Amino acid sequence: MEQSTTNLSNSQFLAQNSLQLLEALAGESGLQHIVELGYAMFGNPVLLIDTSLKTIAFSNTEVKDDPVWNEYVTSGYASLSSVNYYTSNKLTLLVNQSEVPFFWTDPYSKYPRIMSKVVIGGKQIALLSIIAHEKPFQNTDLELAILLSKAIAIELQKNKFIHYSRGVMHENFIEELLTGKTKDGKIIQERIKVLNIRFSKNLYTLALDISRFDNSKTSLAYLRNELENQIPKSKAVIYEDKIVLIISYDDHDQFYKSEINKLKMFLKTYHIYAGMSRCFHNLEEVQEHYFQSLDALRLGMLLNEEDYFHPYEEYAIYHFAESSGVENLRKNCHPSLWKLIEYDGENNTDYTRSLYTFIIHSKNITESAKASNIHRNTMFYRLEKIESIMNIDINNSNTFLHLHLSFKILELLKIDLP
Known part of the structure; x- marks a missing residue:
C-alpha cells in the first residue's frame, strides 16, 4: 500500500513538472526561464553546455x-585540463554512448552530477548537468532529467543557429569569432586546443549570400557540406542569411591556383554570389575580415552581377571611395572630370572614354591606343586635347590618382561614360 502511494506521488510530481515545462514552452518564456524551472524542479543547480x-x-x-561549475560560469567554457581529464576517465565516451541520463561522480568535481544529453533529430546538441549541491538526488531525478532535456531541445529548435547546426563542435566557436564575442588571443588558442581545430597561417573569410537561394531542390545543410568538400581546409557555418567559411592555407598562391576556379564553378552552378576578404593571419581579426567579405559581396553584386565571385581586393578602392558617405561621392570626383563629360556631350566626342582607357592601362600609350582601336599618335593627340579641356597635367601623380578614383565613383553612382 505504501509503495503504491509512493508511486502515485511520484507520478503526480512528474506530471506537475511536465505541465510547468509545457506552459513555459507555450508561453515563449525563453531558455533561461526553463533552466530556472529546472533548478526549482530538482532543488539543485542546473548547467547547460553545447557540444563545443x-x-x-x-x-x-x-x-x-565546485571547480567545474565555476569554470563554466566564470570563463564560459571548459579548460583544456578539464577536457583532458574527462576524456581520460571516459566521461566523454560515456556521454556519447548513453541514451538516458545517468549519475556521475569524480574527484575533480566536488558534487555528484546527473548527466543528460539534449538531442535534436537524433544528434546531440547540448549536455545538461544537474549538480547535487543543495540536496542529495531523489529517485525521480533521472526521470525529471529526461523531461527537462526534452523541453530544452524544443526550446533550442526555435533558435535558427541550432536549427542549422550539425552538432559539430566548431560552429559555435566560429559564430563567436564572427560576432566579435571572442577576440582575446589566449582564449582563442585555448579553444582551438579544446576543439582540436587546426588553422594554417593564411586565413580568409568567404561569405555567400543565401537570401535568395531556392532550397526546394537542395537543402542549405547539403550546400554547406558541399562547400567544405570543395574547399577542404575550411570551416563553414550558416549565419545571418549567409554561409560563412573560414578558409586556411599554407600557400596563398596554391590556394588561388587550386581552389578559386573550383569555387567559381560551384557558385555559378547554384547561382550564388560570394565575397571574400583579404588574406589575414590572426583569428582575432575574423570579424573585421568577415565585414570585408560582406563589403566585397555587396559591391560586387552592385557593380558586376555577371560574376559570382567577388574578392575584396578588387573592390577595396570602391569601398574607400564610399567611406566618406554616399551623399558625398559626387563631390569627391575631380571637378574637371565633369567638365570633360560636359564637353563630350556638347561636341559628340569620346574624350572621357579615352581618358578612362589611358588610366586603366596605367598610362601605357601603346596599350591604350590598341584598346581604343586607334593609332598611337592619335592617342597622344587626344591626351593633349584632354589636358587642354580639363586644364590639368595627367602625369601628375596626385591628379592621376584622383582621376582614377573619380572613375570608380562614377561606377558606384551608375553613371555611364559618354
Missing part, C-alpha cells in the same frame, strides 16, 4: 566550492 563545451545557460545559483 561552451556554456549556454545556467541557473542563478552560487556554487563557490
